[in-house]
Every structure is written in structure tokens, then in C-alpha cells.
Amino acid sequence: MRVLTSWLKEFVPFRVGVERLATDLTMAGLEVEGVEDAWHGLARVVAVRVIEAGPLAEDGRLKLCRVDAGNRRLQVVCGAPNAAPGLWTALALPGAVLPDERRVAAATVAGARSEGMLCSEAELGIGEVADRIVDLAAAGRRPLAGRPLADLLGLEDWILEIGVTPNRADCLSVLGVAREVAAVYGLEPGGPDLSPPPAPAAGAGGPVIPVRIDAPEACGRYAAAVLEGIRVGPSPAWMQRRLRAGGIRPINNVVDVTNYVLLETGQPLHAFDLDRLDGPAIVVRPAAEAEHIATLDGKVRALQAGMLVIADRRRPVAVAGVMGGAESEVTGATTRILLESAWFEPRQVRRTARALRLSTESSYRFERGTDPEGVPAALGRAVRLLAEVAGARVAAPPVDLYPAPFAPPEIALRPSRANRLLGTNLSAATMARLLRRASMQVEAAGTGRGKTLRVRPPSFRHDVREAVDLVEEIARLHGYGRIRTRTPAGALETRPAGDLQRLATETRRLLTACGLDEIVSYSFDAPDSPGRLRLPPGDPRSRPVRLRNPLSEDQSILRTSLVPSLLGAASRNIARRCLDLRLFEVGKVFWAVGDGRQPEEHLQIAGLWTGRRHPPGWAFPPDPVDLHDVKGVVEALLDGLGCPWRLSLEVDVPYLAPGTAAAFVDPSGRHPYGHVGQVHPDVLAAWDIRQDVFLFEVSAEAVARGGFGTVRRYAPIPRHPAVERDLAVIVPADVPAGALVDFVTRHEVPALERVEVFDFYTGPPIPRGAKSVGLRLRYRAPDRTLTEDEVSRVHDPLVARLLEHFEARLRT
CATH class of the missing domain: 3.30.930.10 (Bira Bifunctional Protein; Domain 2)
Structure with missing residues (x-):
């Protein structure tokens, strides 16, 4: 969200510098990601005095001027009628970027070299006069040749680049940020007239355009005003400047007013050409199967059944909350419009926008939740602006359908619990004062530790739903930096691994x-x-x-x-x-x-x-x-x-x-x-x-x-040699070699140290269905070298038992 500080000051009279403002907003939870000089494009625009001004030989409408820029004299081609010797005016040097995003460059005009551009008030964004170059002396200034125009005129304005979190959709507007500034500094917010639209002048009221909501669960409020006498044309320079600062390209005065009110109040609006609506009538309904709409971006889009649309008596004319239709858009020939302001259910807007792969400034706000109580206020603001910049008149009584009016929830907050969560010792009165600064209604009930604050959040604060949300509001408005930091203490206990x-x-x-x-x-x-x-x-x-x-x-x-x-x-x-x-x-x-x-x-x-x-x-x-x-x-x-x-x-x-x-x-x-x-x-x-x-x-x-963790005991290296005996036994093919090894080891033969399989063979002369398994048995005594007789006395009986048990025979 990009906000001009000059625009912000129309709503709240803060006096701190921009750096302090950015810091305080960030510490209150509204992160200012950057601060940009709104007049940075005028850095290469300087005050000059016209020394000579004569007609160009090739074009009598243009003048060739020589100007004094302080440390040098330059030649500029100019078509303004008031360009004359002695005039103090503004020169945009090559490389300057004007508020309308034009980049100035040296050029040859009508055969003459022009080293810049002499500018009008409108071109500089400091006024509305466009048919003559600015007269700095007439503006009461004491020019100095070569001095930057921003310094000479005292132009100071800043753009705050604010990173708004998804839960704070109320801050996606100048009004929303102004509320935050007022809450942080304890100021009273003000601003332009945000009352509902006026009724038509006496005797001028026409018939009311029929409006119907067929899906009240998806459209909770729909307001509309019919305006006539529209003169479509460029919007004034001050409005265009603010739109560009907010990241929106000016189009014409009607569309610009809807975008201007969107940036100012956070409420999206849409203008239909009334004469291009069938009926004319408005029906807010779900789309039917296989319906299509040509949207303002020039694409024909297939609508899914259930998507919410704004329709006339014959076809959809807008995708509700996302984008308008090309068949009812405002053009240069438009003289009558129907101006829409509505509240759409956020989830259905999000589903529709994603299904259509279409994201707009309107859908971005509707998806996060707009203020249902702000619908008529935004409509009234737009009607008054259109009367100012487009000559609009209210032609019929405004319509405002509100099937289920907003009822603020009541949240009970115990100050003692808030202090326990925050580690503070704030009084109930202090908490109530902080919450009222955040536009909340607060009533106290009870006494002592049982005292409770009954709080009703405003309609634009969808993020405040329970007591902990109120605790967060108290913390950020009291100031996180004022809450004492306590290092947690605890006993660290080390335990051996299991x-x-x-x-x-x-x-x-x-x-x-x-x-x-x-x-x-x-x-x-x-x-x-x-x-x-x-x-x-x-x-x-x-x-x-x-x-x-x-x-x-x-x-x-x-x-x-x-x-x-x-x-x-x-x-x-x-x-x-x-x-x-x-x-x-x-x-x-x-x-x-x-x-x-x-x-x-x-x-x-x-x-x-x-x-x-x-x-x-x-x-x-x-x-x-x-x-x-x-x-x-x-x-x-x-x-x-x-x-x-x-x-x-x-x-x-x-x-x-x-x-x-x-x-x-x-x-x-x-x-x-x-x-x-x-x-x-x-x-x-x-x-x-x-x-x-x-x-x-x-x-x-x-x-x-099964034995993991058992303490292992190591034996010394044997001092006496071992005696090994090999035998090959013929057993049935289905007898595993491991069974032979298990049989030997289970008998606990004295001095037997190890038994292992060293050979396996099938084929002639071994009978079919049998196999030969070679076993190696190792004998060793810990205190002496065993004799052959000692080994034979334990080995031969073991072999006999092995042959008998497996019905085997020795291979010779």
C-alpha cells in the first residue's frame, strides 16, 4: 500500500517527521517497508529566467528561447504564449521525469536544438493551468537561476510503502492508515465528507433503477446511485498525481474517481454506462452454466456455475468483486452512469478470482474483507467528486440494499488477564482509553480483580474476534518498547540418553x-x-x-x-x-x-x-x-x-x-x-x-x-594354538546349513571355540536331492595346547550325534 503523507494529513493532523512516522507505525504493527520522495522527479527541474524569446523561422507557433540557468545559458523551443524575456519559469533538464511519467530529453524541434522543456503547472503537478508555462514571480516566489524547483516552492511530500498483513485489510486505504496514525498518537481523525450520497435536486429525480440481490449470502450489501450530465475527460492534475503515487494509471475522470475513492477509503466501486445496461436493471446473482463475459481487459471468460455476477436483465455485466464487463464500460460518449458500491463475501471473491486467474485492486481488497458499513460513505464520496470533476448530477434516489445489517460482536476482556499475558500493570481505564483510540466501543463492568471490559470492535476490524486480539491492540498502542523485557528463567536438567x-x-x-x-x-x-x-x-x-x-x-x-x-x-x-x-x-x-x-x-x-x-x-x-x-x-x-x-x-x-x-x-x-x-x-x-x-x-x-546395552567383556589374546577339524556331511537338500551350526553350538561341547560353514556343494557324486555342507570346528583350551586324543574324545561323539539327528553321512 502506497500512501502520500500530504493525503494522509487531510485525515489526521500529525506533526512528526516522516522518518519518525515510519518508525512509529512499524512499531505499532503496520510495517513501513520504504519511504520515497514524492517529488523526486523534479530533482532536475530548475528555475530559469527567459533572456530572449523569438519566433522560429520554420514554425510561427513555436518560439526559440534562451534562458539563464545560473551557471549556463541554454536554448529551449517552447510553444507557450506567455514565453517572453524577463519571465521566471521552470525548466526540466534532460533526464528529468515529470509527474505524468514523461522523461525529458534533448531534441531537435522544427530544425532547432532544444535542451530541455519549459513546463506548465499541470505538467509539473503543482496546479491545473496547462496552456501556459509557470510564472514563478507571479506565484510570489523570489527565484534564483538554477535553483531546484522543489526547494524554491517548498515542495515536500513523501510516499510511505506499507506492507499490510492479510488480517489488516482495513489498512489498505488512506483512511485506514489515518485511523492507525490517529490511534498511535491519540489524535482525532478527520477528513473529507464521507456521508451517504445526496438525494436528487428538487424536481430532478427520475425513476429508481430496479436492483435485486438473489444471493444475499454472497452479497451482504449493494448500494447504487444514478448520475447524469457526465462529461468524460481527463481528471485534474492533483487527482492524477495521487493515483500515480498509489500505483494506479489515470484513465478518465469517471474511472479515476472510482480508483481514487478505492485508495482513499478502501472500498472498491464500479461505474456502468447506464445506457448500455439492458432494462436498465441490476441483478446480483450466481452465474448460470455456460455463461460468458467479456471483461475490461479484453478477454472473453467462461464463468463457472455459482460464480457471483452483476447482471442486467439479459446477461452478466461484471464479475462481482473482480472486474467489470466491456459491454457496459464507460467511454468518451457516456453521459449517464450507474455507480456501484457493495460488500461481497471474501471467500467467494477469492474462489472466483483464482478460478479466472484474475487479480485486481478490487479483488485484492474484497478477498481480505471490506467494511460493510462503509459502502454508502464511499458511494457518497464518489458522487461528490464526480460532481466536481465531471459535472455529474444525481438523477434518481440512491438504492441501498442491506439484507443482514452488521451487528458488532461483544467481547469480554478481563484487565487482570491482559496484564498477566503482557507482563504489565495497566489499569482498566488505561486499557479502555487505548481501545477507544482504536475506534472501539468500551463499557466497564464489575470492580476490583473481577472487573471486565465489554468491547465492541468497529465494522472494519474483521481481525478482532476474541479477547487475545484486544490484548494485542493494547500492547501495540501502549507500545511494545514500553513493555518490560524479562528474561525467562528455568532449571536446565540434563538426562542421559535412553x-x-x-x-x-x-x-x-x-x-x-x-x-x-x-x-x-x-x-x-x-x-x-x-x-x-x-x-x-x-x-x-x-x-x-x-x-x-x-x-x-x-x-x-x-x-x-x-x-x-x-x-x-x-x-x-x-x-x-x-x-x-x-x-x-x-x-x-x-x-x-x-x-x-x-x-x-x-x-x-x-x-x-x-x-x-x-x-x-x-x-x-x-x-x-x-x-x-x-x-x-x-x-x-x-x-x-x-x-x-x-x-x-x-x-x-x-x-x-x-x-x-x-x-x-x-x-x-x-x-x-x-x-x-x-x-x-x-x-x-x-x-x-x-x-x-x-x-x-x-x-x-x-x-x-534382546541384549543391547549389555556390558561387553573382552578376553585376552589366546596364548595357545587352536586345533581345527573339518568334516563334510551329506544331508537332504532342504536342511539349512544354519541348522547344522545351531545343532553344534547348542550342545556346549567343551573347548569348542567356533563352528563355521566353509563349503557347499551339489552335483555328482552327491545324490539327487542331497547336498554336501563343509563344517570347520575350532577347539582351544585356555591353559594348554590340546592333544589330538583330547580333541577326538569330544569331537567324535559330536559328529556321531550330528549324523544321527539329520540322518546324514560323511562325505569321503
Whole structure:
């Protein structure tokens, strides 16, 4: 919002300088983003004395003048009749920008060089005379050649660039800013006549134009005045100057008056050419299906059913609150107009403007809420201005339809609560005085600490709805700088990290050491993610918590698994040709429990690996990653967290391919930690991934219960050598090698230090349906070197039990 200080002073007689005014308004919550000299364009306009003035040989209407500009003499071509030797006037030097935005430059006119432009009052924006150049001596000034005109005439005016927040639509006008200035300084606002429009002169009243509101919920008030005797032409220089300062281009006196009143009062107006209205009549109604309107910007727009329009008896003539129609616009031939002032419901204006992709000065204000009580005042102001600048006369009694008059809400404010919120000790009387300065009606009730102020905000303050809004008004008008600043004090208590926090930190360290990169994703997910993971209806991960106000449909539920986030990240990277990925995430998932209760929160660890096993380069073969690589990552993770585990093939994970999944469980086999496997092809297709992906998931809570945090005890380096025995056993093909290892370790054989699988073979001479598994058993005593006989006494019975249990035989 751009406001001229000279215009502002017509409403409120402030005396502070512009810098102080800008600071005080900003501190009161109305931020002044910049201050601009309104006369900066006259910086290159100087006082000069005409020395010679003679006719040009080529054009008798023009004069060739020589002028004294102080430190130099210049030649200027001028067509003004009063240009004569001895005249003190104003010269715009090359580079000057006049108020009408014309840029002056040196030029050749009628064969003569002209080094500037001698200006009239109208061209300088300091008066209305346009047919002769300004006479500075006649204006009572004592000119000095070369002196800047702004200094000579004492021209001082400033433009305040105000950043108005969306809740303060009342400040989108000179009147609104003047109210703020009056409230800040405790002044009485004044200004021009803002009474309703006058009635027609006696004996001059014509018939009333019929006006009807068919959508009172969208148009709460509609006022109109019929004017005749209009003479369309340029508006006066003072009005054009103020419009340009406010950022609006002058058009003609009728349109300029509507824009002038908009800037002055914040109330948008519109003028219809009465003779181009069918009826003439006005109907405020919703648009019908397939209706169109040609708007003032020259475009034909298709209207959606329900959009509010202003129509005559035949068709729409304006989009209500947004823009008028070209078929009823004011032209040079217009002599009668219907002038509209209305209040439209903000939300419907916003929807219409966005649907039509059309933003105007009017829609900007209507969207934020205008003053329903200010509708007739703005109409009356425009009628009087049109009488002044266009010769308009009121031709019929004004119309004012107000289906549901504004009723101010009553807000109760306890001064004791206001002081507690602000940290002040203001009296109830002081608060009442501050609120009255903000144009509010205040009545006191009760006594002592139970005293209450009953406050009714004005119709233009839509942002004041409850007691805390009144507290804010008190704070800003009392002055934020006058409220004592108190540093909050509190006891800072440090607590050791919990088990899950330490586990998460250690997990990140271990997985990073394994070469994986951590991702951090939103806790929100798409509602179709459980279905894309092939989760059955009974799975808790298929019952997400839905958000009431999601950022988007793709983020409308709380995630129930980390897998969709990882697959989404993999899909985006693979689409950009980042094919080798090692990713992991540590985060919470949320499972709905129903009955409006808080969802269950579980800390999960998940990761994936896809692409090549090694980084590209000559030193490594381009082998693809496989299930054993990812299984090794989980083994390293659980070992690093100090969690004992064993593998189990009894696992069914819907989003892992059959035959590729394995579970990590505790040594008893009753408590699972997580699982690992290859992602199911259907799941990969759902995320548009066309290469193998291997995945693991681990429950951080299960790992915490399974032994994380147990103090590790380190053993000294063995002093005596170990004895190793290898054996190869032939077992049925469906017997896992891990089952052989588990059988050996469960028997707690004395001196047995380690057992591991070192070989696996199928094919001749191994029978069909069987396989050979090679086991290496390591024996060691802490205090001596074991003999072969000592090892055989424990090893041979162990081998016999192994063969008997699995119905196996030794491979020879």
C-alpha cells in the first residue's frame, strides 16, 4: 500500500517527521517497508529566467528561447504564449521525469536544438493551468537561476510503502492508515465528507433503477446511485498525481474517481454506462452454466456455475468483486452512469478470482474483507467528486440494499488477564482509553480483580474476534518498547540418553561404517502405500492414521513402514541414472489402534541395497549385489549392537519374493528382530523400479530387549594354538546349513571355540536331492595346547550325534 503523507494529513493532523512516522507505525504493527520522495522527479527541474524569446523561422507557433540557468545559458523551443524575456519559469533538464511519467530529453524541434522543456503547472503537478508555462514571480516566489524547483516552492511530500498483513485489510486505504496514525498518537481523525450520497435536486429525480440481490449470502450489501450530465475527460492534475503515487494509471475522470475513492477509503466501486445496461436493471446473482463475459481487459471468460455476477436483465455485466464487463464500460460518449458500491463475501471473491486467474485492486481488497458499513460513505464520496470533476448530477434516489445489517460482536476482556499475558500493570481505564483510540466501543463492568471490559470492535476490524486480539491492540498502542523485557528463567536438567536413543545413534554409526547412506524422509505417506506393499487387511501396517489437514494427497497418512520411503528414494534416484544405492533410515512408524486413541509408535531400522556390489572401477569386478551382501550388513549390525541372534527361514513377508526371505531371531527362536530378503517383483513394479532390490527391516525395540546395552567383556589374546577339524556331511537338500551350526553350538561341547560353514556343494557324486555342507570346528583350551586324543574324545561323539539327528553321512 502506497500512501502520500500530504493525503494522509487531510485525515489526521500529525506533526512528526516522516522518518519518525515510519518508525512509529512499524512499531505499532503496520510495517513501513520504504519511504520515497514524492517529488523526486523534479530533482532536475530548475528555475530559469527567459533572456530572449523569438519566433522560429520554420514554425510561427513555436518560439526559440534562451534562458539563464545560473551557471549556463541554454536554448529551449517552447510553444507557450506567455514565453517572453524577463519571465521566471521552470525548466526540466534532460533526464528529468515529470509527474505524468514523461522523461525529458534533448531534441531537435522544427530544425532547432532544444535542451530541455519549459513546463506548465499541470505538467509539473503543482496546479491545473496547462496552456501556459509557470510564472514563478507571479506565484510570489523570489527565484534564483538554477535553483531546484522543489526547494524554491517548498515542495515536500513523501510516499510511505506499507506492507499490510492479510488480517489488516482495513489498512489498505488512506483512511485506514489515518485511523492507525490517529490511534498511535491519540489524535482525532478527520477528513473529507464521507456521508451517504445526496438525494436528487428538487424536481430532478427520475425513476429508481430496479436492483435485486438473489444471493444475499454472497452479497451482504449493494448500494447504487444514478448520475447524469457526465462529461468524460481527463481528471485534474492533483487527482492524477495521487493515483500515480498509489500505483494506479489515470484513465478518465469517471474511472479515476472510482480508483481514487478505492485508495482513499478502501472500498472498491464500479461505474456502468447506464445506457448500455439492458432494462436498465441490476441483478446480483450466481452465474448460470455456460455463461460468458467479456471483461475490461479484453478477454472473453467462461464463468463457472455459482460464480457471483452483476447482471442486467439479459446477461452478466461484471464479475462481482473482480472486474467489470466491456459491454457496459464507460467511454468518451457516456453521459449517464450507474455507480456501484457493495460488500461481497471474501471467500467467494477469492474462489472466483483464482478460478479466472484474475487479480485486481478490487479483488485484492474484497478477498481480505471490506467494511460493510462503509459502502454508502464511499458511494457518497464518489458522487461528490464526480460532481466536481465531471459535472455529474444525481438523477434518481440512491438504492441501498442491506439484507443482514452488521451487528458488532461483544467481547469480554478481563484487565487482570491482559496484564498477566503482557507482563504489565495497566489499569482498566488505561486499557479502555487505548481501545477507544482504536475506534472501539468500551463499557466497564464489575470492580476490583473481577472487573471486565465489554468491547465492541468497529465494522472494519474483521481481525478482532476474541479477547487475545484486544490484548494485542493494547500492547501495540501502549507500545511494545514500553513493555518490560524479562528474561525467562528455568532449571536446565540434563538426562542421559535412553536405550533407544543410544541404539539409534550406534545403528547410524554401524550402518554408515558398512557403506550405507542415511536418508531422512517425511513421517507422512501416500494412502495407497500399504496396498502397494501387498499387506493383507489384518496386518497392523495396513491400518494407517489419516491426517485431517494433509499437505497433499500423497502425504495424507502417517507412515506404517519405512519401506515406502526407501523405495521412493530408490525410484527417484534410479530414474536419474543413480543405479548403485545403499540406503538406510532410522525412524518411527505409526499404527492405528482405533477408538480415537493415539496411535502406537515404533522405532524401526530399514535399509536397501541395489546395483553393484563394489564401486565402479578397474580394481573390482562388476558383480551385482545379492542377498548374502545385505544379510551380512544385518549380521554386522546385530553383532555390533551386542545382540545374539540366529537365522530362521520361517518367515512370510508379503513384499519380499518367495524363497528369498529370512528372519533374524533371538537364540530361543521365539522373538524376531527383523528380516531380510529380495523385494517382490510386483512391489518393484508399483514403484517403477526395474532392477533387483534387497531389503532389510529391524525392530529397534526388539533389539533393545534382546541384549543391547549389555556390558561387553573382552578376553585376552589366546596364548595357545587352536586345533581345527573339518568334516563334510551329506544331508537332504532342504536342511539349512544354519541348522547344522545351531545343532553344534547348542550342545556346549567343551573347548569348542567356533563352528563355521566353509563349503557347499551339489552335483555328482552327491545324490539327487542331497547336498554336501563343509563344517570347520575350532577347539582351544585356555591353559594348554590340546592333544589330538583330547580333541577326538569330544569331537567324535559330536559328529556321531550330528549324523544321527539329520540322518546324514560323511562325505569321503
